[in-house]
Amino acid sequence: MIHRVFISFFLLSLSCSGHSQSWYEQLEASLKQNLSEQIIAMAENMGLAEYEYDIDLNYLDDRLNLSTCQIPLTIEAPQPLELGRSHIKVACQDTSPWALNVPTNVNLFADIVVLNQPLAKDQVIDEAHLDLQRQNLADQRNGYYLKKEQVIGKQSKRALAGQTILNSYLILPALMIYKGDKVMIIASKGAMSVKMPGEALNDGREGRQIRVKNSRSERIVRGKVVAPGQVLVQF
Template identity: 30%
Template sequence: MLLLLAGGRAVAQEITPPADIEAAALAALGLEGTASEARVDQALRLAACSTPLAASATGPRTVQVACNDAPGWRIYVPVRVSRQAQVAVLTRPVAAGEAITAADVAVRQRGIGAASPGDWVDPEQVVGQTATRALAPGAALAGGDLAEGRLLQRGDPVVLVSREGGIEVRMPGRSLGRAAPGDTVAVENTGSRRIVRGRLVGDGVVEVMR
């Protein structure tokens, strides 16, 4: 607490403990019970608040903590985010376009930083999916690392599908790039030599975009 002089004698002024400010900041980001750390100067001396501290996130790693008394106070608290989650981890190197087998995957507890657990692949849904890029052993698998179905490689033959007015036309083509299912890719119509862009909608099937 602070000591102020009033009428020649010392008067104690209550302060808000830095730990209370830290707790409010972590709660605003939903990080209670994690290894995350709110960084508040332990020498900080702010007046005690007669109402609960108000805290609101101003960014993924910053929180405004305020006392709404009159005159009150407000400060910005930086937060070091540290979360843990059960994630799927590769046990061997996997090349782009290679299918993932059960023997390739283990489940490990890992720190995932500021990401949420939802950004990572459900370990139960990894097997049978295709790597969209080369992946190293020990890497935690994120959503963009895998796709369902075969990865299309440059030079692969494809079927071009064009739909208009209820009419569907299929033509042979050749991929000019690599694509995971759902991605767009440039394709050469091997009959007309025309280059078009389309979306990979199935195994070797590209729907022309209009």
Template identity: 30%
Template structure:
């Protein structure tokens, strides 16, 4: 083999190395992949919740925007443009020769459980475990009077003061363990002795609440704590 042929083969080999060793193949990203990248970024950068759960979802990307390719690592950051604390704008950048950037809107939904009834309740109906469930609800829709899972047990044995539709959040204003006008048993204890007498409730109340009652025998008005269905206790 001539010297020319040897050098010729070496030159071809050198060109091959230059062309293919420096070529970085572009990575393709579909719109759904870009949306997921934005969601993942935001999930990693939001503060952890002390209670409840959080759901993130990306809003649709303009259908006129095509899928993207990039030869370098994507840069992702949060933009200060926020319509509210329930939505964030995430910027995705590619810095290769065909530079591009894309904005993805991510919806932030924070949820917490509230107590709801899972069947229609009629006025005066006694509430049991079978009537109640918890439902994940957006935090900004939760009113202060709504009850959480830890408070569910306080409703058991109470009565509905009105008709309540299935799926509705239930509040203390809608129920009473002792209802105004009910005949109640008044308990008292004194020096180890237990006393009970009949009375009439002058106010609605649930377990733990203090209400006014009237002793049926003496007609005396008393302040008593609700301890159960149609049961109150007075301190002597």
């Protein structure tokens, strides 16, 4: 795994005397370790092989008359960790207690799926349309895709410009069934399932509900498109 980390701290005052660790040096070190561990765990859970991250701690004023904590600091970071700007409460709970809300800015950079050319509305997306581009995930409030395979075969909801970062608001699930297609209806209840032939009464996209007619009983039911030519009906 390859990753880089950039950590910066902005102090309103940089005056410091002696060699003992000051309260703000202690706070910086504790937050750095805590947030770095959380970001690395997040990246691993996302399956990121290569990434970079940076952590900014803003406006720590070393002129505050606070003492170095004699026990480990308590850090109340959001769970799960939020990328972007937030405030994190850091507290000392020894005999001289204190607490601060520290403004932070956490950024995680990784490769995500973008278009390398314009697409027309309803165009089916294939691999030739796609590139991977390094972006700050903290800026992707509408979501993103990490792998091209998550997008290939789907359709654009509207015309899209080249370099567009793809997300679920911009694309439609793949159209797997057309009205009039012969389909396999899979009737499922618990661990039991029965297959029967049927006919699609409307077009169906992956994961969407459509109406199908049982070719044997002529009964019309609704089911979820799970694969090309397959509709799951749960009872």
